[in-house]
Amino acid sequence: MEYEIVIGLEVHSELSTKSKIFCSCTTEFGGEVNTHTCPICTGMPGVLPVLNKKVVEYAVKAGLASNCKIAEYSKQDRKNYFYPDLPKAYQISQYDLPLCYEGYIDIEVDDVQKRIGITRIHIEEDAGKLMHDEWETGSLVDYNRGGVPLIEIVSEPDLRSAQEVKAYLENLKAILEYINVSDCKMQEGSLRADVNLSVRPKGQKEFGTRTEMKNLNSFKAIIRAIEGESARQIEVIKSGGVIVQETRRWDDNKGVSYAMRSKEEAHDYRYFPDPDLMPIVVDEKWKEEIKNSLPELPEARKKRYISEFSLPHYDASILTSSKVLADFFEEAVAKSKNAKAVSNWIMGDLLRILKEKEMEIEEIPFPADYLAKLIELIEKGIISGTIAKKVFVQMFDERKDPGVIVKEKGLEVISDESAISGIILKVLENNPKSIEDYKNGKEKAFGFLVGQVMRETKGKADPKIINKLLKTELDK
Amino acid sequence: MELYDLSVHEMSDLIKSKKISSVELTQVILDRIKKVDGEIGSYITVLEESAIKRAREVQDKIDKGETNSPLAGIPVAFKDNICTEGIKTTCASKMLDNFIPPYNATVSHKLFLEDTVLVGKLNMDEFAMGGSTENSFHKLTKNPWDTKRVPGGSSGGAAASVAAGLAAFALGSDTGGSIRQPASFCGVVGMKPTYGAVSRYGLVAFASSLDQIGPISKNVSDCALILNAITGYDLNDSTSANVNYPDYTKSLQNDVKGLKIGIPKEYITQGINDEVKKAVLDGVKVLENLGAKCEEFSLPITEYAIPAYYLISSAEASSNLARYDGIKYGFRAEKFTDLSDLYRQTRSEGFGTEVKRRIMLGTYALSSGYYDEYYNKALQVRTLIKKGFSDAFEKYDAVLGPTAPTTAYKIGEKSEDPLEMYLGDIYTASVNIAGLPGLSIPCGMDSNNLPIGMQIIGKPFDESTLLRIGYTFEKNTEFHKNRAKI
Incomplete structure (x- = not known):
């Protein structure tokens, strides 16, 4: 029998506001342990939260960019549970009245378009970080991250494969970067996902029993977790077993998941409206202001690249998948006017070298106008294409102006x-x-x-x- | 009359006219504390050295003419759930017995700016849960009028200290009657302002939607003066109200002519001590004779106020007190096997019986499957109580009744029966539920020579009318001049 995988995602993204959600501490990553803290974000007796307006603005931006409706009236609730990284022993989140709801994101896998529903987006506060000291018997807590604003983006169970999940996450990440509300650095934990997964015989309408895997923090881990967990579930069913609704922990090193707690053992979070906070009201005027401040989104930009620069569909997709990359492309095009050449250099040599060196797009070492200059050197016949490839490598490694490289090394074409x-x-x-x-x-x-x-x-x-x-x- | 028995106004006049210095006055209060607080037990922390030091600084400002605060140089004390930077704030709990806040509550800061002199921190029921101050981890506080009796609670230390001349005035907190009831038991004036009128920032939370800080003083004029200093919008408290706060001393007028005052039948029929009832109705007559129009009316939802109050306050408390987990500050159990055992042992040993009872009650009320039946139902009752009062205020300028059904009872008399104790909040809790201001003033003495309190309830942010009625009552009666003989 053939099985179909059904996946819904809960993505947590740290917002890049300057200060935390309920106090004026910085949200900056890193910093000496427990230095980005104050009585409020460490849950001292007597303190009160005051909502950072920017957090609402950023979340509404994310909602509008993912085609959500914006609640005119929403509220904040306490999610009660004990853990040392949660200083108040409750997390301020949103329960039944989230800020954004009923949106969607379009994805494309193997040239097939698909619409993935967004159930809701709500705001909440991040927790601190436990540090387990290997030489001591105890653990320590760093509250620097505590109170950093998060949005949780909950998708409908519309995803059917690891590829679709990857496409969805890439699009989502691109959108959040484009609207500049999150830096989406997975290695710093600013984008994490919980995966809800079930399987069912192909053609069956009812969903199977789902499991949840929490806090996956790389695309690769998410893909592997989906592959591993779906295989496990299919295996269980094939051998006559039943899937238990539970939370599982994915061990990415070993490539297996472990049961953490069953539905019966699940926390009763005792949500109730936080009496320290007032309702959040987003009126039509404010919503319009935020809407008007939205930049061109990835999908629109892709379409423009195809029509304006006559780029192939594939190239346009890759270039617009990251705002940094697309901005780099456009900056170079503005200087060189040769969009095709710029695209080819980026799609070829640049992305290849980044991949070889395991660098992120954000880490491109030279400015876009160097690439424009390089293309100009070729166009003017000053250097050959073969030499240009060598100049490019040096330009990447040494962040040097290509004109200077060519001069210093005497690389001009000999046409005498x-x-x-x-x-x-x-x-x-x-x-x-x-x-x-x-x-x-x-x-x-x-x-x-x-x-x-x-x-x-x-x-x-x-x-x-x-x-x-x-x-x-x-x-x- | 002794110096420590004077009102804030009188003390202030002496300081301003250089008849006494703040240092001398502070020393008088400190000496008084040394002499009688061993018996009364109103203080948890006395700031002997720092108070004198502070009084010297303030006196210096007064001498140089650098302050014109009417509270300059006045020795004051706070209930021990109001955060004071660098000064222990224990909430009368083992859990916070070693807790020194790194910051000041907004009211602490405001009174500091008014050049008051902080003398110490006052005893209370643990985390403000109780009505007799018997639930303190530290000690019992005794009623200055009869030391075999409770001072009321939870701001028992605050009321007793003012009644015994151990502080010129005190700040308490009131979640279901915790300022007004002890004020009534100790024969002093206590005001719970409108919810949102005084910042809660730095008040260790018991029930966030009900808690409010307020003054306990020797008379209504002092109350107005203190309200001027502590009310106001605060950016640090989202529930603080951004409205215009009047000069409350302007409402100190000896005139109630034409004021319409309603007396809820339900407040004077069942479960009320006869002497209390008589004193309150005599009080009503005094106001009537001065031209107020008083009549009885029905506030039918009264009987549901207590259950609604205990569900809402305990639900919020169960969440507010979850942070005391032994991880970050305060008490941590010495012996534990793992993380959940650390929590269990710390909270079992760190909290007293009443606090644990309420945490359990509140946790239950918020649990899935019971939420609608208890917490939600209580919120519905809350809406009805608000409605009951707003209907009444269509007809009346103020609502008047007893503060508590009895006078001060004997220590140990009710501590074994929490339900009996809870019923003592019958007239006060609904005022918190509706977020209204309530003022308790002395209106008589019972046959045991114990003070009786009368409560005046007002429209939201209409503290002025309460002060006006209270002031007029004081000007035409002598009860506020009674002092406990200690």
């Missing part, structure tokens, strides 16, 4: 005919056998001789001139 013919004569003198071969009709010998000239000139000689002069010389 007298200089080239001198080298040709020298090459011919050293290769009498090849001359003979050529004269006997062996075309390969010509290519060999061209190569020798190129070698002598370290690739800088204009190949057209070599061809012309060599031919003249041999045919004498």
